[in-house]
Amino acid sequence: MPKSDATTSITRALSNDEGTVDGRRARSQRSHDAVVEALLALCREGTLRPSAAEVADRAGVSVRTVFRLFEDLDSLVEIAVEQQWERTGALHDAPDATGTRAERAAALAHQRIAIHDATAPIVRGGRHLIDQSAAMRRTIRERRHLLREQLEVQFERELRGRTPTDARELLSALEVACSFESIEYLRVVAAHDAAEAEAVVTRSLLALLTK
Numbered sequence: 001m002p003k004s005d006a007t008t009s010i011t012r013a014l015s016n017d018e019g020t021v022d023g024r025r026a027r028s029q030r031s032h033d034a035v036v037e038a039l040l041a042l043c044r045e046g047t048l049r050p051s052a053a054e055v056a057d058r059a060g061v062s063v064r065t066v067f068r069l070f071e072d073l074d075s076l077v078e079i080a081v082e083q084q085w086e087r088t089g090a091l092h093d094a095p096d097a098t099g100t101r102a103e104r105a106a107a108l109a110h111q112r113i114a115i116h117d118a119t120a121p122i123v124r125g126g127r128h129l130i131d132q133s134a135a136m137r138r139t140i141r142e143r144r145h146l147l148r149e150q151l152e153v154q155f156e157r158e159l160r161g162r163t164p165t166d167a168r169e170l171l172s173a174l175e176v177a178c179s180f181e182s183i184e185y186l187r188v189v190a191a192h193d194a195a196e197a198e199a200v201v202t203r204s205l206l207a208l209l210t211k
Helices: 003-044 052-059 063-069 073-087 101-129 134-154 164-177 180-189 194-209
Strands: none
Touching (some): 003 101, 101 134, 101 194
């Protein structure tokens, strides 16, 4: 075989091998994404701790594939939580900090209800991992810090002129009023719909700010 033909054959073989590897990677990534989406869908539907079989069935893959892609179910949940936080990143943009006190309170309440409703299903499913996962604890801490800073900006006028202790206490009280946990109570225990919960949070914020 001429040298040029041999080189062409080798190049073609290498290209075929690379194509096969790339194809496998693409299929693996599709399966990975399908499993994560399956877990999120089950959580949104109320299955907080779905089994591997339930996830595999929803994703259209085998249980063996689930454990080939993820070390265990907790690893899958941790990745799903991280992805859900990333997807809802825009919801964490600061609300409108202009307007009257009532308008600013309403804008912040609307934002916090939206964040809660977008993240609550997967947060409930991943709550048991918080003690185990440094990454989840770090993410939660960063988000809470961001939201507290937004509160300071949103109600800077009302905090201005207070003593440091009074301002800190008021800020913490405001933080509790619009926290994930408070909204979870309103949405789940008190069974308020989103609009009702938003009205309650707005009213709570205004009650604290008028004192």
